[in-house]
Structure formats: structure tokens, C-alpha cells
Amino acid sequence: MGRLDTTTALSWIRAAADAITAHEAELTELDTAIGDGDHGANLRRGFSTAALAAERSAAAGQEPGAFLVDVGGALISSVGGASGPLYGTALRAAGKALPGPDADTAALAAALQAGLDALCRLGGAAVGDKTMVDAFAPAVTALQSAATDDLSQAALLAADAAEAGMRATTPLRARKGRASYLGERSIGHQDPGATSTALIFRALADALTSDHA
Amino acid sequence: MKKLLNDPESAVADALAGLAASRPELMVDQEHRVVTRRAGVRPGKVGLVSGGGSGHEPLHSGYVGLGMLDAACAGEVFSAPTPDRILVATRAVSAGAGVVHIVKNYTGDNLSFDMAAELAREEGIEVEKVLVDDDVAVEESTWSAGRRGTGATVVVEKVAGARAEAGGDLKAVADTARRADAMSRSFAVALRAGTVPAAGRPGFDLPEDEIEIGVGIHGEPGRRRGPLRPARALVADMLDAVLADLPETSDPVVAVVSGLGATPLLELYVVYGHVAEELARRGVAIARNLVGNYVTSLDMAGVSITLCRADAELLRLWDAPVDTPALRWG
Numbered sequence: 001m002g003r004l005d006t007t008t009a010l011s012w013i014r015a016a017a018d019a020i021t022a023h024e025a026e027l028t029e030l031d032t033a034i035g036d037g038d039h040g041a042n043l044r045r046g047f048s049t050a051a052l053a054a055e056r057s058a059a060a061g062q063e064p065g066a067f068l069v070d071v072g073g074a075l076i077s078s079v080g081g082a083s084g085p086l087y088g089t090a091l092r093a094a095g096k097a098l099p100g101p102d103a104d105t106a107a108l109a110a111a112l113q114a115g116l117d118a119l120c121r122l123g124g125a126a127v128g129d130k131t132m133v134d135a136f137a138p139a140v141t142a143l144q145s146a147a148t149d150d151l152s153q154a155a156l157l158a159a160d161a162a163e164a165g166m167r168a169t170t171p172l173r174a175r176k177g178r179a180s181y182l183g184e185r186s187i188g189h190q191d192p193g194a195t196s197t198a199l200i201f202r203a204l205a206d207a208l209t210s211d212h213a
Numbered sequence: 214m215k216k217l218l219n220d221p222e223s224a225v226a227d228a229l230a231g232l233a234a235s236r237p238e239l240m241v242d243q244e245h246r247v248v249t250r251r252a253g254v255r256p257g258k259v260g261l262v263s264g265g266g267s268g269h270e271p272l273h274s275g276y277v278g279l280g281m282l283d284a285a286c287a288g289e290v291f292s293a294p295t296p297d298r299i300l301v302a303t304r305a306v307s308a309g310a311g312v313v314h315i316v317k318n319y320t321g322d323n324l325s326f327d328m329a330a331e332l333a334r335e336e337g338i339e340v341e342k343v344l345v346d347d348d349v350a351v352e353e354s355t356w357s358a359g360r361r362g363t364g365a366t367v368v369v370e371k372v373a374g375a376r377a378e379a380g381g382d383l384k385a386v387a388d389t390a391r392r393a394d395a396m397s398r399s400f401a402v403a404l405r406a407g408t409v410p411a412a413g414r415p416g417f418d419l420p421e422d423e424i425e426i427g428v429g430i431h432g433e434p435g436r437r438r439g440p441l442r443p444a445r446a447l448v449a450d451m452l453d454a455v456l457a458d459l460p461e462t463s464d465p466v467v468a469v470v471s472g473l474g475a476t477p478l479l480e481l482y483v484v485y486g487h488v489a490e491e492l493a494r495r496g497v498a499i500a501r502n503l504v505g506n507y508v509t510s511l512d513m514a515g516v517s518i519t520l521c522r523a524d525a526e527l528l529r530l531w532d533a534p535v536d537t538p539a540l541r542w543g
Contacts, residue, residue, distance in 0.1 A: 028412050036291040036431035038266075041221075041411035045289070076328070081266070081292035082321035085328055122324060177320050178433055180358045181351050185434060 002151035005102040006067050008207055010058040013071055015203035017051040020044055023199055030192040034179040038081060039192040046079030046087075064103060065111075068095030082177060083193060086123050086132065087200075093118030105154045109143040116140050123176060130174040130186065132193035138165040139201045152208035155201075162201035166194040214413045216512075221410035225267045225287055232274055236538055239277055245301045246287040246294065248274040253308075254283050259377040259386045260306030263315040263370055264299060265322050266291040268409070268511045269430055271539035272366060278537030281374035282315075290409050290511070291431045293321035299329035303338060311339035311383035315370055315390060317362025318346040319431075341387035345369050347399045347519065349458045350427025350436055361429050364469050364519030365397035367507045368531075371540065375533035389530065397521040398459045400451045403428040403435065407474055407511035427454075430473070430510040430517075444480070448487035451518050456495065462522050465500035467531060468492070469519040474509035476516055481505065484516050500528055507539065 004012075020027070020043045028040035053074035057067045072091030076084050094115030098107065116136050125131040127138075142161035146154035169191035177193065179186045218224050226243060233241035240251045254260050263273040264286025273285035283306035288294035303312050312333065316326045323344075330340040345362035373390035381389065403425040406415035409432060416432030419425060424447075425435035459466075470485045472478070485504045492499055500523055508517065523531060534543030 032409075032412055032414075032416055032432075034433070036266075036433050037409045037412040037416055038290065038292045042289065042292050077295045077297040080289050080295050080321070080325075082319075082324055084295055085321070085324040123320070176358055178358070178429075178431065181361065181429055181433055181436070183436060185436070 002208055003102040003104050004064055004108050004151065004208070006058050006062060006064050009064045009067050010054055011207035011210070012204050013051055013054040015207045016200045017047040019199040019203050020047045020196065027192050027196055030190055030195055034174065034182055034186045034189045035192060036178055039083065039196065042079050042081050043083060043196055046075050046084055049078035050074040063101050065095045065098035065100075068092070068098060082123070083132075083196070086119055089122050090115035090119040090136070105143065105146060105149055105151045108151065109140060112140045112143060125176040128172060129176045130169045130172040130179060130191045130194070131176050132191075132197040134169045134172070134191065135162040135165040135194040135197035135201070138162060139197075152205070155205040155208045159198070159202040159205040162198040166190065166198040169194045214408050214410070216408070216410060218410060221413070224410045225289060228267070228270070229274070229287060232538070239274075239538075242301070245298045247298060247302045247305065248277050248285045248287065249302070249305050250278060250283055254306045256308050257310050258308055259310045259381065259383050260284070260303070260308060260312040261315065261370070261374055261377055261386070262286065262299065262302045262306055262312055263366070264288065264294050264302065265317050265319070266293060266431070268407070269509055271506070272508050273370070275539035276367065276370050276537050278535070280378050280533055280535035280543075281370055281537050281540065290411065293319065293325045296325045296328035296332065299326055300332045303329060303333045303340065304336070307333075307338045311341065313373060313377070313383065313387050313390060314340055314342045315366070315373065316342055316344055317366055318344050318359050319361065320358050339383055341383055343369065343373070343387055343390040343394065345394050347394060347397045348429065349398050349400050349454050350429070363401065363430050364399040364471050364508045364517045365394055365521060367469060367503070367540070368397055368467060368519065368521045369393045371535060372527055372530040374535065375530040378533065393521060393527060396460055396523065396527070397519060398455045399517055399519040400454045401428050401430070401473065401515060401517035402426050402447060402451065403473060403513050403515035404441070405475065405514040407432050407513035409511065424515070428513075428515060430508060432510060432513065444483050445487050448484055448518070449491055452488065452491050452495075455518060455520050456497070459520055460522055462524070464522045464524045465498035466492070466520040467523050468499045468502045469507060470502070470504045471507040471517045471519070472505065472509065473513040473515040473517065474506065475512040475514040478505065481516060484518070488518060501531055
């Protein structure tokens with residue numbers, strides 16, 4: 001079965017921070033090609049700070065919803081650039097939509113849908129614009145339509161969907177964010193934002209499978 | 214990468230410490246990376262806050278002082294400052310008459326300043342946002358994040374600061390800033406990319422005989438590459454692009470020729486000579502000019518040309534006294 005409680009949510013944020021740190025060079029590389037090369041360093045810095053906030057929030061006994069709100073707030077005040085407000089707002093909105101001490105697949109899917117909606121509202125991006133939304137949206141869809149109530153299995157499907165969405169950004173022409181200034185020249189490069197989103201969903205799957213193995 | 218740094222991580226903090234040591238009239242809040250005027254804001258004066266990623270020096274901290282900005286927020290290199298820090302700056306310069314946020318049009322800057330403005334309004338501080346979007350190199354703007362804010366920022370901050378210093382209210386200061394932006398257009402070319410300290414290598418590679426045309430100030434490549442040609446020909450093409458989009462009035466222009474960080478002054482004067490010659494040929498009078506490093510992109514080699522159509526009022530505001538690290542007259 002599996003449910004997301006604060007302990008699992010904390011494992012998720014720790015795993016996400018580790019994954020971002022491990023992939024910093026790759027994110028920098030991707031962002032240097034079509035952006036300004038700051039995505040790796042910004043996210044590594046921000047997620048390290050957010051991970052500290054996460055430890056404090058969990059230690060204070062927050063429920064997973066309030067925990068995600070705390071982590072989102074830390075991301076907004078530590079990442080910088082566009083990705084801090086975007087990821088932070090998404091996590092805060094997801095946290096506000098997550099009731100109770102633990103969440104099943106349907107509840108987490110609904111919360112992440114709320115996070116995705118907030119992200120799209122704030123950034124104005126839609127699927128196909130070559131942004132983090134291209135990995136986030138299919139992951140939420142996979143979670144919603146997972147034909148299993150095993151949350152860790154559903155999270156694996158979501159991570160796979162996020163990675164497929166990430167890879168599918170390569171042939172796209174950017175319409176949002178800094179890569180959009182390149183026009184046609186943005187084609188042929190994988191989007192760094194979609195890449196970090198895929199890392200975050202993979203971290204969720206890792207946290208859930210290791211906790212409930 | 215060869216840079217005069219201790220550690221890429223501390224680049225912004227170390228530069229702000231140097232600014233503080235050099236300019237005792239400025240106050241540097243290292244915790245929040247906010248630079249303000251030590252004298253504070255006169256009660257009843259509209260506060261002016263700008264900011265953005267670092268790496269564009271003297272933008273924005275070099276424009277804090279009498280007749281220009283009241284506060285500048287320094288983000289990490291090329292990254293917008295976080296909303297909580299912009300809020301700290303907004304509070305610091307709020308003197309009862311509201312605060313103008315001057316924001317270069319980039320996704321991160323927009324998001325962060327909007328979030329900060331929302332928080333400030335919740336605290337009862339009136340905030341007006343002025344967007345700077347002068348870069349004509351961004352075409353098809355409905356399909357992109359819109360025209361970027363580049364060289365016009367210095368013009369906008371100068372005239373808005375003068376308007377605020379002269380007692381203009383929140384709306385008047387914001388309107389002046391918006392008018393300066395609406396009357397300004399810029400275009401830049403790069404000969405060599407800059408290197409973000411944390412990335413450690415140039416944002417793009419260019420063959421010896423090629424340039425990036427329509428480049429931004431964040432190391433992102435331009436819209437296309439072209440052959441390096443004599444300065445005269447490059448300037449003519451850049452002015453074609455700027456003038457095609459610049460509002461047509463009979464007013465003269467303020468012309469800003471800014472190096473992008475690693476361009477010798479000798480070359481900037483070569484460029485300015487051709488700007489003056491070309492504009493004279495096209496019947497556009499230059500009322501004022503700046504030649505130097507005003508809006509840069511780390512160690513990018515290249516130049517941006519900004520023209521602002523300035524009527525008598527904008528010229529009067531341009532000429533008003535200013536005393537900042539990077540602009541000083543009157």
C-alpha cells in the first residue's frame with residue numbers, strides 16, 4: 001500500500017537535495033547551452049537550505065501538508081532566479097492541498113495537481129513550452145491514473161513519466177523562460193528545468209520504495 | 214577560468230564587501246545582499262528599489278545614491294534575488310510615499326519582484342512595478358518571455374530617481390520610469406562569451422571570426438551568429454535594428470554605448486564615433502551620451518547600444534544632479 005507521511009516526505013526532500021547535488025554539473029551543462037548556466041548552482045544551494053528547513057519542520061512534528069509548505073517557503077527564499085518561486089510555489093500549493101497525517105496515492109496526486117496548477121498560473125507555461133511543466137504534468141497524470149493503490153509503485157510510474165517528458169523537451173522550441181530568446185536555436189537541447197523536475201520525481205519514488213521496501 | 218576571486222560561492226558577498234569599503238555613504242546588508250543609502254530616505258519621498266542577478270555591475274548597486282536608486286538587491290550571478298530580500302529592501306526604503314520596483318523583464322525577476330510586492334502590500338506599503346524591456350533583439354515576443362531589459366535600465370533608473378528626488382508622487386515617478394522605458398531601445402553584439410564563476414567556463418564558444426548578434430546580458434547566445442565585420446558596418450546594422458523599433462518623434466536621443474564587461478574603452482569610443490556619425494547621417498540628434506561600462510555581463514566582450522528619445526522633461530531629469538558610484542554630475 002504505502003502512504004506519504006512526514007517521515008517519507010522528509011526522505012523525499014533529502015533524496016531530492018542529494019540528487020540535485022549529484023547532478024549539479026549536468027544541470028549547469030544543460031542550462032549553459034540554452035540559458036545562463038545558473039540552474040545547477042542555484043538549485044544545489046536552494047535545496048541544501050530547503051533540506052535543513054525540512055529537518056526542522058519534521059522535528060517540529062508538522063503533518064506532511066504543513067511540512068511541504070515549510071519546504072516550499074524555504075525554496076522561495078533560497079533558490080533565486082525563476083526556479084525558486086516556481087518550485088516553492090508548487091510545493092506550497094501541494095502542501096496546502098494535502099490533508100491529514102498521511103496521504104494515499106489519490107490524495108498525493110490531487111495535492112501535486114494543485115501544485116502543478118499553481119506552477120502554471122505563476123509561470124504562465126503550458127505543456128509543450130519546454131519548461132519544468134513538461135516533466136511535472138505527465139508525472140501528475142501518471143500518479144492520477146496509476147492502476148494501483150501501492151503508492152511506491154505509482155510513484156515509480158510518475159518518475160518514469162517525468163523522465164519521458166523531460167526527454168521529449170529536446171526537439172521543442174522554448175516559449176517561456178530564458179531559452180525562449182534563442183528561438184529556433186533552443187531546439188535540440190533538453191530543458192534544464194524539466195530535468196530537475198524529473199530528478200525530484202525520481203527522488204519521490206526512491207524515498208517511497210526505500211521506506212516501504 | 215582565471216578570475217580574481219576567492220571562491221565562486223563568495224563572489225557576490227566579497228564584491229559587496231568591497232563596495233561597502235569603497236563607498237562609506239552606502240550601507241550594505243550582507244545577510245540580505247541589499248545596498249541602501251546610509252542617509253536613508255527623506256520622509257515623504259518615493260522609494261526606488263531595483264535589483265537582479267549580479268554580474269551586470271555597476272548595475273544595480275553602482276546606481277544607489279542621491280538622485281537615483283534608494284536600494285539595490287544583488288542576486289547570485291545572473292539569478293534574480295529572492296522575494297524575501299526584495300521585501301527587506303522595500304521596507305528599508307519605504308518612507309510613507311510608496312515604493313517603485315524597477316524590474317528588468319526576465320521570468321525570475323518578474324516572479325520574485327511580484328511576490329515581494331504582494332508581501333509588501335500586505336504590510337501596507339504601496340508598490341508600483343515598472344518593467345524595463347528595451348532589447349529589440351528579442352523578436353516574436355508573443356512566443357517568448359518578451360523583450361529583455363538591458364541598457365535602458367540605467368536611463369530609467371536615472372530619470373525615475375530624479376523625479377522622486379524632486380518630490381514626484383508614486384504615480385508620477387512610475388509614469389516617468391515607464392515613459393523612459395517606452396522611449397528606449399537597445400541592441401547588443403558579443404565577440405566572446407562571459408564565464409559564470411560557478412559554471413567555470415564560457416557560456417558559449419565562438420570561432421575567431423564570428424560574433425553573436427542580438428545577445429542578451431546573461432551569457433545566453435544571441436539569435437544568430439554572423440561574421441565579424443568592421444565596427445562601422447556593425448554599428449550601422451545595430452542602429453538599423455534599434456531605429457526600426459524606436460518611437461518616431463522629433464526629440465533628440467540619449468545614446469548609451471556600454472561595454473559588456475571585457476571591451477576596451479578604445480573600442481567603445483570607436484563604436485561611439487560611428488554611432489554619432491550614423492545618427493547624424495540619419496537626422497537623429499544626440500542630446501546626451503554615455504560611453505563606458507554601464508550594464509555589463511561579467512567578462513563578455515562586446516557592446517550594447519541604447520537610444521532613448523528624450524523630450525525636454527526627460528532631458529531635464531537626466532541632467533538633474535546624481536551622486537552614485539557609477540554616475541555622478543550636477
